[in-house]
Amino acid sequence: MQYFRPTSLADALAIKADHDVTILAGGTDVYPVRTARRAWGDPAHRPVLDITAIPGLRGITEEPGGWRFGALTTWSDLAAAGLPPLFDGYRRAAREVGGLQVQNLGTLAGNLVTASPAGDGIPNLMALDAVVEVAGKGGTRTLPVQAFSTGYRSTALAADEIVTALIVPKLHGARSTFLKLGARKYLVISIAMVAAIVVTNEAGTITAVRIAVGACSAVAQRLTALEAALLGQPLGQAAGLVTAGHLADLAPIDDVRASAAYRLAAAESLVRDALTDLAATAARRAA
Amino acid sequence: MLDRPVLPTVTLTVNGTDRMVAADPFASLADTLREGLGLTGTKIGCDAGDCGACTVLMDGAQVCACLVATAQAEGRAITTIEAEDPLVDRLRAAFLAAGAAQCGICTPGMIMAAADLLAHKAAPTRREIEDGIGGVLCRCTGYIKIVEAIEAVARGANAFAPVAEAGAAVGARIARADGLPKVQGTDRFGADFAPEGALWMRAVRSPHARARFTLGDLSAVKAAHPGLEAILTAADIPGANSFGIFPTIKDQPVLAPGLVRYRGEAILALVGTREAVEGLADAALPITWEVEPALIGVDAALAEGVTPLHANIPDNVLTRGYLETGDIAEGHRLGTATAEGRFRTGFVEHAYIEPEAGYAVRTKAISSEAGTGSREEIAWDDSSDRIEVTACTQAAVMDQEEVARVVGVSMAQVRIIPTACGGGFGGKLDVSIQPLIAVAAWLTRKPVRIVYSRTESMASTTKRHPSQIQARMSADAAGRFTAYEMTGDFNTGAYASWGPTVANRVPVHATGPYKVPHVRNATRAVHTNEVPAGAFRGFGVPQAALAGETLIDDLAERLGIDRWAIRRINAIDHGDRTPTGQILYASAGLPQCLDSVKADYDRLMAGAAAHNAMGGRTARGVGVACMWYGCGNTSMSNPSKMRITLARDGRLTFLNGAVDIGQGSSTVLLQIAADALGLPTAAFDFIVGDTDRTPDAGKTSASRQTFVSGNAAKLAGRDLRAKILALANAGPSARLALDGHRLTVEDGEASRVIDLSVLASEADIVLAGEGEYDPPTTALDAKGQGIPYATYGFAAQVAEVEVDRLLGTVKVTRILAAHDVGRAINPTLTEGQIHGGIAQGLGLALMEEYLPGRTENLHDYLIPTAGDMPEITIHLIEDTEPEGPFGAKGVGEPALVATAPAILGAIRHAVGVRMTEVPVLPHRLWAAMQGREAAE
């Protein structure tokens, strides 16, 4: 089996264009998949394109247009970074992905590309209105995360492309939270999760709000009806405005972790909890 | 495809030293450390990031070495458990002193995670410690002593375990006798070593639950893959192609002969170079499957007209268990209140962190030193060859019997050498790898090793029996139980394994540790096309306790009696009669257990009431449950034999055949033997479990080693002591001291020195003591009457939980555990057993469910992590067992039984729903709460 470890993006793109390779970043999805296949007698593996030796792909930088998260930025990098409250939710997710060992290896881009319905990063990126920067043989393009994540374990990434960064536009005065529900404390895959971001004016009225729910549909979803309903409402009363109808577009499934009905009800509770959380931090800040 | 690719060389900086190693760049760092550099302190429990056993530091930060490509580790500073580092040293000492390493398989990963934590945060809070080790699973300790050990290092406390003086070992908290290598990472588990050049084996397993198969031309496959030495099939098994726990039920094939009965059953074994056996895809093998409808679940297996799994068992009922005393109808008539219910539990996986591993070697009966001829001459007559199996196990002598049977040789030709065992809990009582590697080594005449993958271990080895129990219980107005009646079906899977034991143990224990005059309990063990269910901590008793304890809560509710009080009223006491007709004359400490938790129970009840009065998001609840458990095999002889030798040079050796699976038998038996002899524990060398050297101690199961082997150890110590005293003509209270070959016997004023080096003896061993013990039991009659066990362990546990009223999540906040252990030979180890049992009970109650094909890894099969454990308060009750060594009895299994029912009781107290199915996953509790609301 071939193993490529290029030291420039150009080389990596050339390899990607020529070979059917598996990109390897933190390996926290690639290795478990390999192990699961091997366990039932399937040892074959595509050639590997290890992108971790490419300089400049790791790290968080503030740019005029927004915050740039290099594709190799790890969960631990995110958790440790000094970022505005807009990122409190995403950072909370960073501390709840797997355990520390996984957070130290796993990358933000890898989580997005894996495109698991239970990927903790994805609802956060949706709430953050993140843009995915991808490079391919034709150059670099960007696309909104909603357009990037196309379905159950599928993305809009073309065969010759590599994700180079996630870019999050600034949102002045925003606060955020993330709530994850699982059946144990650490090393647990979400049964349901919610990422929420709000901006309020001085009167405490919601002037911007974005809420996304994960693990309740093939791809995480923004609750646009709810967002519209909350706009212009006092944050302190937002939790009380949530109705089941606001979650009607979700399509959770029954699996070993939970029933569909439960997921929906839990998501509704989590959305209220997230709004209550945000109202409480707002009140604390005001005090 | 090349079977042996040329591997590139990488330089890894490990523990400060640059090491060159040839490795596949995509091979995991864990694999390269272990197989390439021989640094086997880094363990592999799952190879998928889920268990943390492989935790190492990379540039000072903890990572799973199984997720790091070897190429990615180049140029980074790697720190492993083998490091020489002051902080790691302090953690090692603290883990040893606190009893934080039981089986020790998680210990290297835990210590590395803790080192990362403490290097970055010198004084962490408890919560931060849990965060720091949250990615490492431990199945033995319940994490309590691990957290304590890390706290001790953070505090800068000096870690030391007491060293016991002669005669003062019993009751002392000495460090594990086998603990040092565990904290150093040098202990050798099944996958940690093998002879140079050993071949590898991989079993090819059925993806179907029930199917017939035919094999095409395997010789062509072999020819195409020069690295393959052999492809073994059922036809190659030299002896009988069958094994099983009971001499009369050898029903499980080593390799399936054309028919598989469960998903995960082995059909072929590939033997060859590692690259060859791992690189050959199952899809490339000429296997033609003919899938048949599988019988999944007991109801399917018991349906009319189905094709049975085994021709000789037409109704799929493997065994029935039965107990009857009094008149059940009369008992219910005497009751003022009657409660009944149906209960269901699923498969539960042992989830020991060490998957099965080991190697086998075919050896010459005549040692090569004997020099009786040239090699060729010896090889010529190989009928007396021997087969040696070095593997993790709980039952060396049973392995010896099974291996002899499948290889077709005598018992004397088989040697079993147990490695350190990275957790067992019943799952390593059955053979797994042993017949496979023994047959392969026998046929190829080369050493053969195997390491099960996590999924292979989970899919192919035994589980806890799923149960369907229907029970009915009555009590009179004063709360006295008058009748208990149950029928239980236990899904024993495709093969018998320990099914009969479960079917027999449950009727005896199902009423719980209470006085019940009228009882009728009936069980069945039923074959299905699922993974075999076997032995797992408690042998069916935890399942039965869920039913019984729930009905007791029902009766308490109906009669308006407090749940603690109704248990206290009925608690079995000295002089009481059990449902088998046995009178408990001594060591029946349940009343004391209950009394010891009463004040805290009242306080928690008041706290819950106050909390709930505020009507917040969470509801708090308190539950209580009791248990009992007979130590040793049910109504069967289960002897143990121990031996202590004193050599000419003064070497004192304890030959102990009882395998220590982490629970601490090596230490406890040593403490008993040492005090019986009158020399300090530090004076002993010990040899554990080697069937060529140690007498048969029986298996490590049924909570029998402390009690049964403990008695044998005591007798062996006494025997040797008597011989020494006779030699010195000294009285019984004489004091012994051993200094090299000089053995001093001090008897009051008189003192005599025995020079061992001049004692007359043909062999090196100049004195030896032996002890043998078989617990007194009697057979059970057709109605289950008799004396099934010589002694019983008892416990009462109280659980406090908080339930999220909207999400249905449960957090167990506190467990009070009062256990009558007779005598705690080593309180640190006893507490460790209780902590670990509680963790498993919590898992059973709230999260663990093995679903073949769906939760067959540690990602989807959830066991408690460090953050899931409650605060635990232990009360050790010592109601001396006169039949036990120094008053002791077992605690291994009792620790688990009461926890799940106590948690269920607490959930019910909190939110008013009576859960009858475990695990109580959030969605199940939520659905039950919804149902209750709808009903109101």
Ligand SMILES: Cc1cc2nc3c(=O)[nH]c(=O)nc-3n(C[C@H](O)[C@H](O)[C@H](O)COP(=O)(O)OP(=O)(O)OC[C@H]3O[C@@H](n4cnc5c(N)ncnc54)[C@H](O)[C@@H]3O)c2cc1C
């Ligand atoms: C024990 C454990 C627990 C976990 N728990 C959680 C959890 O709680 N929540 C959660 O969301 N996830 C969890 N994960 C999954 C995982 O950690 C994350 O999804 C992680 O962020 C993936 O990043 P990585 O760098 O490790 O990806 P890799 O494994 O290296 O790659 C993942 C996928 O992304 C592709 N890829 C990676 N980088 C790029 C790129 N730059 N461009 C294009 N393709 C790319 C790879 O080809 C591969 O298909 C867990 C994993 C483990 C092992």
Ligand code: FES
């Ligand atoms: S072996 Fe690496 S996490 Fe389990």
Ligand code: FES
């Ligand atoms: S001591 Fe932790 S798994 Fe055994």
